[in-house]
Amino acid sequence: MPVEGGSSGSSASTARHPKQKRKAHSLSIRRTNSTEERPPGSHRGEMLEGQDSKLPQSLRNNLVDLFGQIEREFENLYIENLELRREIDSLNERLTGDGQNLEGGDPSKGALKTKASHSTSQLSQKLKTTYKASTSKIVSSFKATTGSRALCHLQKEYVGHRDGIWDLSVTKTQPVVLGTASADHSALLWSIETGKCLLKYGGHAGSVNSIKFHPTEQMALTASGDQTAHIWRYMVQLPAPQPAPDVNAPCDDDQDSSDREEGEVDGEGPCEVPTVRVATATLKSHQGVVITADWLVGGRQVVTASWDRAANLYEVETSELVHTLTGHDQELTHCCTHPTQRLVVTSSRDTTFRLWDFRDPSIHSVNVFQGHTDTVTSAVFTAGDNVVSGSDDRTVKVWDLKNMRSPIATIRTDSAVNRISVSANQRIIALPHDNRQVRLFDMSGVRLARLPRSNRMVRRERKL
Incomplete structure (x- = not known):
């Protein structure tokens, strides 16, 4: 945060002469200098600890965290205000100098002087309008995120994988189950209600990087670091709902969850369930890691994206390989299909994402979008006519398919954005970050909630 005025000694000198004029932001400067030597939030924490409060410790910690967010919001506002003030002062000085030169010139140049004065007035008014609009936007965003933010609570944990989870998906048909893809070379199917593991797929020889379910049949599509994508069938039966346990009933065989090994469930080993090891179809035309795969609308074709800089249509x-989609200059990071149209979007480390159109069987067109300055980690379709792209440049952009020349909304974050997800029904964007946080936004870029931070690190290693 920029600091003006030098050391703390100058602040003390100013305090001894209260009549000396100071800038309107001097209070922020003094506060910043006084807290430079202590970590953020420590002063607030000491104040709360020193008070005789009846609030539980968890709520008091939450208050400290909220105050920290408030401080960061106003710091960003303060920095932007300083930059805008410098621009206004610089332009005003330059325009004032131009006006003085005109005053000392030939009287016949009166019309030019009047024109310059009018131009100066218009530019000054434009700068003031821009300044107010920028400030209002930041403040309104701050109000929206703090006043209407929803609270999120952990409902269920699904424990069974032995390594990091790269992707998850929910079936579109009955029975409704959750699928997870993991670096432990397996994909697991789960009961959403009970958290019980129902089935394991172990046909891959490398990390399973993504999982997607067929739109109408009980089939799954997985992409792997073994340079293949597999299509496999599954049959599961959901367990009967368990009655709520009687908390008053004695239990002699209680076991603390911390005594179990990570990933261990009831049984002799991790996730002792039926295992499928043979794929119905193996797609193996890539020369590198297959990072993700998805079904086209109707489920008769699939698209895969790979580190070999190509996407394949099967x-x-x-x-059978139908098309090889080339054009990206670096490794692909993600691909996604439209839920109702034959459209595919691919993203890459070359800072672009591409929209492929297969609605006309005789020809497919492609559009290239360059709205990011770093790796595009994912680009996904929404249920409507929007595409949402996330990047390592710490931004998420919402695009309209009918006019993709510029984004209709931009979300700026404080950390790189990993593989994003969009809720089909409520049009909510979930953003997982490198800083172990998951934030929820609506399609207009307003922050709705932040999921509780996990103690486990967010996985960003390259999938193998």
């Missing part, structure tokens, strides 16, 4: 029934 026929499901014959496993």
Whole structure:
């Protein structure tokens, strides 16, 4: 945060002469200098600890965290205000100098002087309008995020994988189950209600990087670091709902969850459930890691994205390669299909994402979008006519398919954005970050909530 006025000694000198004029932001400067030598939030924490409060410790910690967020919001506002003030002062000085030169010139240049004065007035008014709009936008965003923020609570944990989880998906048909793809070379299917593991797929020889379910049949599509994508069938039966346990009933065989090994569930080993090891179809035309795969609308074709800088389109029934989509300059990071149209979007480390159109069987067109300055980690379709792209440049952009020349909303974050997800029904964007946080936004870029921070690190290693 920029600091003006030198050392703390100058602040003390100013305090001894209260009549000396200071800038309107001097209070922020003094506060910043006084807290430079202590970590953020420590002063607030000491104040709360020193008070005789009846609030539980968890709530008091939450208050400290909220005050820290408030401080960061106003610091950002303060920095932007300083930059805008410098621009206004610089332009005003330059325009004032131009006006003085005109005053000393030929009287015949009166019309030019009047024109310059009018231009100066218009530019000054424009700068003031921009200044107020920027400030109002920041403040309104701050109010929206603090006043209407929802609270999120952990509902269920799904424990069974032996390594990091790269992707998850929910079936579109009955029975509704959750699928997870993991670096432990397996994909697992879970009961959403009970958290019980129902089935394991172990046909891959490398990390399973993504999982997607067929729109109408009980089939799953997984992409792997073994340079293949597999299509496999599953049959699961959901367990009967368990009655709520009687908290008053004695139990002699209680076991603390911390005594179990990570990933251990009831049984002799991790996730002792039926295992599928043979794929219905194996798609193996890539020369590098297959990072993700998805079904096209109707489920008759699938698209895969790879580190070999290409995306492939396959026929499901014959496993035949139909198209190879080339053009990206670096490794692909993600691909996604439109829920109702034959459209595919691919993202890459080359800072671009591409929209591929297969609605006309005889020809496919492609559009390249360059709205980011770093790796585009993912780009996904929404249920409407929008595309949401996330990047390592710490921004998320919302685009309209009918006019993709510029984003309709931009979300700026404080950390790189990993593989994003969009809720189909409520149009909510979930952003997982490198800083172990997951934030929720609406389609207009207003922050709705932040999920509680996990003690486990967010996985960003390269998938193998």
